[in-house]
Amino acid sequence: MNIITYGTFDTFHYGHLEILKRSKKLGSRLIVAVSTDEFNSVKGKVTRFPYEKRVEWVKSITYVDLVIPEYNWEQKKSDIIEHDIQILTMGDDWKGKFDYLNCKVIYLERTPEISSTIIKSVI
Numbered sequence: 001m002n003i004i005t006y007g008t009f010d011t012f013h014y015g016h017l018e019i020l021k022r023s024k025k026l027g028s029r030l031i032v033a034v035s036t037d038e039f040n041s042v043k044g045k046v047t048r049f050p051y052e053k054r055v056e057w058v059k060s061i062t063y064v065d066l067v068i069p070e071y072n073w074e075q076k077k078s079d080i081i082e083h084d085i086q087i088l089t090m091g092d093d094w095k096g097k098f099d100y101l102n103c104k105v106i107y108l109e110r111t112p113e114i115s116s117t118i119i120k121s122v123i
Contacts, residue, residue, distance in 0.1 A: 001027030004079060005089045006070050008035045010047040012057045015110060022108050023089040024063035031083055032058050033070035042072070076101060 005023050009016055009032075024030040035043070037051045047054070051069070059067050068079070076098065079085065085103050092107040099105055 003027040
């Protein structure tokens with residue numbers, strides 16, 4: 001079973017690791033789409049680390065089988081078809097936003113004591 005998740009993965013922390021680990025447990029192959037710098041700009045996000053560095057971090061995680069770029073909101077539909085995705089996982093802060101997609105969508109509870117926002121506010 002193929003699983004996909006999406007994220008920026010800036011200031012990578014153990015909450016990110018937990019969502020990747022929990023996603024991988026749902027199937028046999030985990031694909032992670034990392035938002036490009038250009039897409040983050042469209043979303044109004046400022047990242048501390050460039051796309052290439054964020055991809056390097058995600059690729060180094062043993063739960064991750066493939067990393068692809070996320071260029072825009074609309075690509076989720078084509079990614080699901082192209083990679084034969086059965087399940088999309090996202091943090092529960094996105095609850096309901098992707099229910100229209102043609103696969104099962106599971107919103108995973110976020111790790112409560114950590115977030116990129118908290119880390120960035122301290123740095």
